[in-house]
Amino acid sequence: MTDYPQILFKNRRPDETVFIDDFRKTGGYSGLEKAIREMTPQEVRETVKRSGLRGRGGAGFSTGLKWSFFPVDQPGEKYLVCNCDEMEPGTYKDRQLLSADPHQLIEGVILSAWALQATEAYIFIRYAYEQEARHLERAIAEARAAGYLGENILGSGWGLRIHVHRSAGRYILGEETALLNGIEGVRPNPRRKPPFPAVRGLWGRPTTINNVETLANIPHIITGGADWFKCLARSPEGAGTKLFGLSGHLNRTECFELPVGISLREVIFEVGGGIRGGKPFKACLPGGASTPYLTGEHLDVAMDFDSIAAVGSRFGTAGVTAFDADTCMVAVTLNLIRFFARESCGWCTPCRDGLSYVQWLLEELEEGRGGKEQIELLEHQRRNITGRAFCALAEGAMGPLDGLLRLFRDELEDHVRKGRCPFRA
Amino acid sequence: MNKLLSQSELDTFRAKAAASAHPRELIVDLLRAIQDHHGWVPDEGIELAAEILGLSPLQIEEIATFYDKIFRQPVGRKVIHVCDSICCWATGSEEVAGYLRRKLGIDFGETTADGAFTLLPTCCLGACGDAPAMMIGLTLYGRLTPEKIDAALEKEKSRSQESGVGSQGKTS
Ligand SMILES: Cc1cc2nc3c(=O)[nH]c(=O)nc-3n(C[C@H](O)[C@H](O)[C@H](O)COP(=O)(O)O)c2cc1C
Ligand code: SF4
Ligand code: FES
Numbered sequence: 001m002t003d004y005p006q007i008l009f010k011n012r013r014p015d016e017t018v019f020i021d022d023f024r025k026t027g028g029y030s031g032l033e034k035a036i037r038e039m040t041p042q043e044v045r046e047t048v049k050r051s052g053l054r055g056r057g058g059a060g061f062s063t064g065l066k067w068s069f070f071p072v073d074q075p076g077e078k079y080l081v082c083n084c085d086e087m088e089p090g091t092y093k094d095r096q097l098l099s100a101d102p103h104q105l106i107e108g109v110i111l112s113a114w115a116l117q118a119t120e121a122y123i124f125i126r127y128a129y130e131q132e133a134r135h136l137e138r139a140i141a142e143a144r145a146a147g148y149l150g151e152n153i154l155g156s157g158w159g160l161r162i163h164v165h166r167s168a169g170r171y172i173l174g175e176e177t178a179l180l181n182g183i184e185g186v187r188p189n190p191r192r193k194p195p196f197p198a199v200r201g202l203w204g205r206p207t208t209i210n211n212v213e214t215l216a217n218i219p220h221i222i223t224g225g226a227d228w229f230k231c232l233a234r235s236p237e238g239a240g241t242k243l244f245g246l247s248g249h250l251n252r253t254e255c256f257e258l259p260v261g262i263s264l265r266e267v268i269f270e271v272g273g274g275i276r277g278g279k280p281f282k283a284c285l286p287g288g289a290s291t292p293y294l295t296g297e298h299l300d301v302a303m304d305f306d307s308i309a310a311v312g313s314r315f316g317t318a319g320v321t322a323f324d325a326d327t328c329m330v331a332v333t334l335n336l337i338r339f340f341a342r343e344s345c346g347w348c349t350p351c352r353d354g355l356s357y358v359q360w361l362l363e364e365l366e367e368g369r370g371g372k373e374q375i376e377l378l379e380h381q382r383r384n385i386t387g388r389a390f391c392a393l394a395e396g397a398m399g400p401l402d403g404l405l406r407l408f409r410d411e412l413e414d415h416v417r418k419g420r421c422p423f424r425a
Numbered sequence: 426m427n428k429l430l431s432q433s434e435l436d437t438f439r440a441k442a443a444a445s446a447h448p449r450e451l452i453v454d455l456l457r458a459i460q461d462h463h464g465w466v467p468d469e470g471i472e473l474a475a476e477i478l479g480l481s482p483l484q485i486e487e488i489a490t491f492y493d494k495i496f497r498q499p500v501g502r503k504v505i506h507v508c509d510s511i512c513c514w515a516t517g518s519e520e521v522a523g524y525l526r527r528k529l530g531i532d533f534g535e536t537t538a539d540g541a542f543t544l545l546p547t548c549c550l551g552a553c554g555d556a557p558a559m560m561i562g563l564t565l566y567g568r569l570t571p572e573k574i575d576a577a578l579e580k581e582k583s584r585s586q587e588s589g590v591g592s593q594g595k596t597s
């Protein structure tokens with residue numbers, strides 16, 4: 001396998017977590033020192049904008065642009081919230097980052113909070129990541145003892161506290177406004193936007209929400225510079241490296257740091273070692289459970305936000321789940337829709353009722369009881385739900401359904417024709 | 426009956442709530458602490474949380490019932506959460522679930538006769554590269570095979586006998 005530049009994973013070792021001494025030996029906290037000693041908060045924000053960094057939480061929104069909406073000069077409390085809910089099936093990169101090198105996130109949070117002049121930071125972490133939550137707490141205590149956290153950080157006159165907020169399950173908490181409700185201790189349905197969190201977020205105050213990997217990139221952008229960061233990517237549209245979590249029917253199902261813009265072919269056949277048992281590759285989710293499938297015809301697409309969008313899917317979280325040629329794509333889609341239907345927060349009808357109806361239609365088809373009209377009804381539902389639900393959960397659920405209807409219609413029709421699943425004996 | 430919280434935790438939560446501008450922020454922590462002690466969150470737990478945070482029991486209940494890792498009914502000393510999301514499904518989670526059901530003699534949603542284990546399905550555990558995966562208490566187990574499942578159950582059984590009821594929160 002080729003040697004890829006390792007930025008976020010440079011301290012990763014098998015079954016080991018790096019803490020402050022080792023972190024500092026490899027340049028840890030030098031980004032924070034550089035920012036505070038040599039730059040203004042505005043210069044940091046400008047550098048991040050020029051770096052081309054796009055959010056690693058799934059939507060891929062420009063981080064610099066998001067930060068430019070933040071009312072830095074507004075007096076009073078302002079919050080930076082780190083999203084470590086990570087409950088999208090196929091996505092497990094943030095956990096790999098935290099279990100390898102938790103200080104990297106802490107440095108990213110402090111530096112970003114300073115750039116935004118936020119007064120408090122929260123790290124919101126999912127229930128299943130208790131080990132990582134404890135590592136974070138240790139890293140926070142170490143950073144405080146070393147003078148990187150608390151009052152008057154590095155003599156700047158500015159101070160910060162970081163709180164770790166543990167969750168107790170449910171995918172919807174990853175949606176940024178539901179997450180804010182989760183921290184506040186009210187029922188975690190999403191909030192109506194606008195006003196956006198930058199204007200009215202946690203307890204009604206300005207708030208920026210960023211993903212773990214997004215924030216972990218910030219110190220490296222400051223030490224390496226915007227141009228260096230941009231050039232890490234292979235394609236002109238991309239910037240930086242990306243953590244790819246491989247899963248499904250691949251020979252190597254691990255998390256790798258790879259350049260943005262790497263081809264899908266290289267990810268599947270070189271990094272992932274190809275399909276288990278030497279079977280042919282059929283399809284994959286390129287970026288988590290909510291992204292439309294890519295197939296053999298897409299193997300040469302560059303894995304960056306724009307290039308994948310151009311072929312009808314999304315880069316998402318770069319959680320690549322691959323399926324071999326013996327896999328029934330109706331069954332795959334049914335499994336995904338079941339996840340989204342079960343995780344619906346129930347707030348709005350298109351999602352609460354629409355997703356269970358889609359689930360039922362797919363069950364009928366998979367069990368061989370469906371007719372052609374069921375396929376038409378799936379089309380209707382896809383159109384009805386897309387753009388009509390309150391938050392992006394239901395829209396995300398339409399990703400794999402869209403892929404199924406567009407790329408595997410023959411498989412759906414085969415189920416109808418044969419009156420059973422053609423992949424089951 | 427097991428206590429809902431230790432005296433020191435009770436004091437800590439009361440102090441935190443009094444010092445906080447937003448005591449509600451503590452709801453999930455408080456419910457998790459009660460569950461840790463008692464094994465699950467009974468009505469008295471909801472009332473205790475309401476009293477500590479200065480809220481109504483209904484305001485606590487609407488949070489408690491939202492999260493799938495807060496139990497409002499009795500469960501076994503350890504809950505086994507088996508992932509049924511896509512990466513685990515693609516690598517054999519249905520066989521894993523079948524093996525666990527046969528071995529424990531229970532179905533999903535049930536508790537073994539000796540009160541050791543409750544079996545529940547769960548969405549993705551963030552262990553997708555190590556699929557198929559399950560979580561017992563707060564410990565994750567991946568790349569499951571029947572042998573690995575047997576070993577995990579043995580280990581968890583001896584652990585829960587040491588720590589008694591309400592050990593969901595302990596990882597080791
Ligand atoms: C249902 C749902 C679940 C989400 N889950 C996560 C998550 O677990 N982690 C995450 O960073 N973003 C998640 N997002 C996206 C966030 O709402 C938000 O866009 C992101 O945290 C912003 O960070 P970024 O700009 O750094 O990417 C989710 C969105 C939706 C609609
Ligand atoms: S789309 Fe689904 S998850 Fe989002 S608000 Fe509506 S019901 Fe809740
Ligand atoms: S799909 Fe099972 S752990 Fe992610």
